[in-house]
Amino acid sequence: MVRLMMILLGVDYLRARWRGVLLMGALSALVGLGLFLDALDGVLHFHIAPFAWILLVEGLATLAVAWTGMGGQRTLRYLKGASFCATAVLILSGYRHGSFILSMIFATLFLADGVLQIASAWVVRYRTWRLAVAGGAVEIGIAVFLYQPYPTHYKGTVPYCLGLVLFFAGWNMLLLALRARRLAVNPAAAQGGRAALAASAVGAAADGPTLAQKVFDGPPAPQEHALTVHVWTPVGTSKSEARRQPVIDRYIAAVDRHGVISTGHAALEAPERVYISLYPAIEIDRNPDEFARTLRATRENDVPGLFQPDYATESQAWCPSTRQVRIRNYDPLRLTRFWQHYREDTTYNLTHRNCSSTVSHALEAALEGATPRVWGHGWLAFARMLATPELWVAAQLRKRGQTMAWTPGLTLDYARALSMLADPRPSGWTRMVRLVRAKGLREARARRGSREAASKAAPDPDADEEGGQQREA
Known part of the structure; x- marks a missing residue:
C-alpha cells in the first residue's frame, strides 16, 4: 500500500x-x-x-x-x-x-x-x-x-x-x-520502468490540471474531458456462449462451448491523442505442456509486440470494449510523457509486460498526485484517503497484479477503485441527505399540485349563492 x-x-x-x-x-x-x-x-x-x-x-x-x-x-x-x-x-x-x-x-x-x-x-x-x-x-x-x-x-x-x-x-x-524524505522522483513509478520514472520527473514541477469541482455525483458524461480505460472481458469477447466459471472467467480466462479460450484485453485512451494498447505481434504458443514455462516473467518468454493505433481501428477490427472506466482527474503531461518513453520498447511478455500491466502502469503515471488536487494539500487529503475503503481494495488488487500477473479483470477493478479516489463521490451521509431532501421536495410539490387541482375542481360557494339569489329574483 x-x-x-x-x-x-x-x-x-x-x-x-x-x-x-x-x-x-x-x-x-x-x-x-x-x-x-x-x-x-x-x-x-x-x-x-x-x-x-x-x-x-x-x-x-x-x-x-x-x-x-x-x-x-x-x-x-x-x-x-x-x-x-x-x-x-x-x-x-x-x-x-x-x-x-x-x-x-x-x-x-x-x-x-x-x-x-x-x-x-x-x-x-x-x-x-x-x-x-x-x-x-x-x-x-x-x-x-x-x-x-x-x-x-x-x-x-x-x-x-x-x-x-x-x-x-x-x-x-x-x-x-x-x-x-529525499525524493526527487516517485520511486513507486519504478514498476512502470524508465517510462514511468521519466513521466514522474517531468511532471514533478507541474501542479496538474485544475478541477472546477472537488466532488462528483457520478462518472464523467460522454462529452466530458476524461481518460477512458477500455476492457474487453474474457466472457464478453467469447465467440460463442462461454461456460460460466466463477472467478476464473472473471480474472483469468473464459472457455466457450467449443473449447476456445478467451483472455480478454485492456487499453487506455485519452483526449490528448494517446491510445495505449499492447498486443503480441506473433501468436504465443499456449501448449498445455509448456504452459507453466510460458507464465514465467523471464527474458526467454519475451516476444515482439505492437501498439494499436487507436480505439476506432482496434474496435472495428475486433469488437467494441465491453467495459469502460472514465476518470476526470488525471495529469495529461505525465501520461503523455509516459507514453512517449514506453512505446520505444515493443517487448511483450505474457505475465510481466502485457496489455493489462501496460494500462495499469499508464494509469498510475496519469494519477500521480491526484488526491491533493481534489482534497487539498493539507492533512485532510491524507486522512480522507486512508478512510476511503477503495484505497485498501486498490492496494490488494495492485498486490495481486504485481505478485501474480495483471489481467483485464484485475485492471478493470483496479481502475474502478482508483476512479473513486481520483474522482471522489459524495460521502454516504451527504448523498443520503441530498436524496431524502430531493424526495421531500418532490412529495411537497406533488401535494401542492394535488391541492391546487382539488381547489380548481371544487365549486365556488359564493358563486352558487349569488346564482341562487338571481333565480329567486
Whole structure:
C-alpha cells in the first residue's frame, strides 16, 4: 500500500510532510506492538469492548448509507458494514465460542493469502519473487499462530489482530515517510520502468490540471474531458456462449462451448491523442505442456509486440470494449510523457509486460498526485484517503497484479477503485441527505399540485349563492 499512497499523494506532498507521517507511523507501530504483547499472557489491560462498540457503530452507519453507493461501491459498503457488525456482535455477545470463530476466520484468510502469494510467485518468477515468498511465509506463520490455542486459548484473537493491523499500518507509514524524505522522483513509478520514472520527473514541477469541482455525483458524461480505460472481458469477447466459471472467467480466462479460450484485453485512451494498447505481434504458443514455462516473467518468454493505433481501428477490427472506466482527474503531461518513453520498447511478455500491466502502469503515471488536487494539500487529503475503503481494495488488487500477473479483470477493478479516489463521490451521509431532501421536495410539490387541482375542481360557494339569489329574483 506504500507505493499506491506515494502515487496518489505525489512527491511534493509527501516530501513536505514526511515528519508528520513518520510520527504517526511510529505511534501506530508502538501501540500495535504493545497491544499484541499485552495479549500474550491472557490478561488484557486493553479493554476490547469500546473497540467493539466503535466497530458496531461504524458497521451500522455504513449499512445505513450503503444503498446510496453505485455499482461496486455499494457492494463494498455492504460487505464492510456486515463484516464490522458481525465481528462486533461476536465480541459483545459474550458467546463462549466467539473468539474461536473469529480465530478460525482470520487464520483462514491469512493462510489463503499466504499460500496464494507463494504459489503465484513460484510460478511467475518475477524479479522480486523471493521477497513475495518470504511475505507469504510470514502470513502462513500468523495463520498457524491463530489456529492453535496457545497461549490464551483464543481469548487474545481480537487484540492480536488489532495489534497486527496497527503495527503493519504504522510500519507502512514509516516506510512511506523515510522514502519520501529525499525524493526527487516517485520511486513507486519504478514498476512502470524508465517510462514511468521519466513521466514522474517531468511532471514533478507541474501542479496538474485544475478541477472546477472537488466532488462528483457520478462518472464523467460522454462529452466530458476524461481518460477512458477500455476492457474487453474474457466472457464478453467469447465467440460463442462461454461456460460460466466463477472467478476464473472473471480474472483469468473464459472457455466457450467449443473449447476456445478467451483472455480478454485492456487499453487506455485519452483526449490528448494517446491510445495505449499492447498486443503480441506473433501468436504465443499456449501448449498445455509448456504452459507453466510460458507464465514465467523471464527474458526467454519475451516476444515482439505492437501498439494499436487507436480505439476506432482496434474496435472495428475486433469488437467494441465491453467495459469502460472514465476518470476526470488525471495529469495529461505525465501520461503523455509516459507514453512517449514506453512505446520505444515493443517487448511483450505474457505475465510481466502485457496489455493489462501496460494500462495499469499508464494509469498510475496519469494519477500521480491526484488526491491533493481534489482534497487539498493539507492533512485532510491524507486522512480522507486512508478512510476511503477503495484505497485498501486498490492496494490488494495492485498486490495481486504485481505478485501474480495483471489481467483485464484485475485492471478493470483496479481502475474502478482508483476512479473513486481520483474522482471522489459524495460521502454516504451527504448523498443520503441530498436524496431524502430531493424526495421531500418532490412529495411537497406533488401535494401542492394535488391541492391546487382539488381547489380548481371544487365549486365556488359564493358563486352558487349569488346564482341562487338571481333565480329567486
